[in-house]
Amino acid sequence: MNDGGARWAHLEGAGWQQELAAGVRIELPLLLGVVPFGLVYGVLGLQAGLPAWAVIAMSSVLFGGSSQVVFAQLWGAQVPAAVIGATVGVVNLRHVLYSASVAQFLSELSWRWKLLLAYLLTDEAYVAAIGRLSFGPAGAMRHWFLFGTGFTLWFGWQLATVAGVLIGATIPAAWALDFSIALTFIALLVPALRRRSEFVAAAVAASVALLAQGMPHKLWIMAAALAGMLAGMACRRYDGSPAA
Amino acid sequence: MSDDLWLLLTIVGCGLATFALRLSFIVGGAQIKPGRRIKAVLGYVPPAVLAALIAPEILVRQGSIDFGLDNPRLLAGAVAVAVAFFSRSVLATIACGLIALWAAQRMI
Numbered sequence: 570m571n572d573g574g575a576r577w578a579h580l581e582g583a584g585w586q587q588e589l590a591a592g593v594r595i596e597l598p599l600l601l602g603v604v605p606f607g608l609v610y611g612v613l614g615l616q617a618g619l620p621a622w623a624v625i626a627m628s629s630v631l632f633g634g635s636s637q638v639v640f641a642q643l644w645g646a647q648v649p650a651a652v653i654g655a656t657v658g659v660v661n662l663r664h665v666l667y668s669a670s671v672a673q674f675l676s677e678l679s680w681r682w683k684l685l686l687a688y689l690l691t692d693e694a695y696v697a698a699i700g701r702l703s704f705g706p707a708g709a710m711r712h713w714f715l716f717g718t719g720f721t722l723w724f725g726w727q728l729a730t731v732a733g734v735l736i737g738a739t740i741p742a743a744w745a746l747d748f749s750i751a752l753t754f755i756a757l758l759v760p761a762l763r764r765r766s767e768f769v770a771a772a773v774a775a776s777v778a779l780l781a782q783g784m785p786h787k788l789w790i791m792a793a794a795l796a797g798m799l800a801g802m803a804c805r806r807y808d809g810s811p812a813a
Numbered sequence: 814m815s816d817d818l819w820l821l822l823t824i825v826g827c828g829l830a831t832f833a834l835r836l837s838f839i840v841g842g843a844q845i846k847p848g849r850r851i852k853a854v855l856g857y858v859p860p861a862v863l864a865a866l867i868a869p870e871i872l873v874r875q876g877s878i879d880f881g882l883d884n885p886r887l888l889a890g891a892v893a894v895a896v897a898f899f900s901r902s903v904l905a906t907i908a909c910g911l912i913a914l915w916a917a918q919r920m921i
Contacts, residue, residue, distance in 0.1 A: 620820075630828035665855055672838040683840055755893045755894055760897065766857070773861075
């Protein structure tokens with residue numbers, strides 16, 4: 570995300586159509602990773618025992634891949650709703666960071682825009698848009714860029730989910746497609762580990778997750794996440810450069 | 814209350830909670846910035862959550878922890894970590910991991 574201003578110079582004085590098109594264009598390659606994830610979520614949601622309408626509805630109501638997978642697993646394990654809500658909240662806590670990061674670029678917008686862009690704010694939309702927002706020209710229409718990334722992702726996610734639900738029943742169990750969720754998480758985790766404290770956070774979370782498997786209501790997810798966060802904080806001072 | 818209604822309410826509740834997290838600072842105003850400590854804690858959410866979800870998927874086999882080399886998911890997971898590290902590609906990681914899993918299941 571260290572793209573300089575030059576990359577975005579063509580958006581100087583851009584209208585909403587140009588910003589929207591640029592946002593869509595930068596988001597499209599990310600769908601390569603998102604669409605298989607959506608497919609697998611659709612398949613796994615049914616396997617976990619959720620009705621098709623719930624699998625599809627969750628993609629627009631909750632709209633967060635990893636939290637939807639966790640929801641399906643917890644519902645399938647008959648975990649109480651309050652624990653599901655708390656676990657989903659922990660999994661999605663990181664969105665507060667994105668919210669804080671884009672807020673300065675959206676402060677002039679109407680309520681309706683703020684609600685819409687907050688709803689569309691996901692990992693992939695944020696990652697794709699923050700470079701342009703931070704380093705590009707401060708155009709009055711730049712929120713259309715964020716809308717372009719968010720809506721493209723939203724659309725791809727809905728299509729992938731429906732496709733997963735439709736083909737889900739035809740996929741043989743021997744393909745072990747459930748494993749691709751873990752693989753997706755590996756693909757997200759590995760590039761995110763840059764500092765020592767992040768390694769510690771991941772290692773502690775993984776260990777607690779393994780050791781606490783016996784906890785009721787899959788509370789080990791929350792226990793492991795919180796332990797990992799605390800461990801990361803505790804080790805922050807051992808990172809080479811000052812923490813960002 | 815029927816199961817379906819309860820399921821719908823749980824989904825809506827989770828959706829509203831997630832929406833509130835996304836909306837927090839966008840509506841809270843650009844003036845209020847999260848403190849350094851809060852930012853630092855939230856920065857550890859992705860590594861912690863992802864690692865917590867991955868570990869049991871590759872290491873728990875029939876209810877117990879299995880670090881053995883005859884655990885196909887462990888081997889495939891190791892391949893996926895290497896591919897993710899060098900390629901940084903989600904698609905390549907999923908593809909190589911699945912192929913490694915199928916190969917390991919055949920050979921073991």
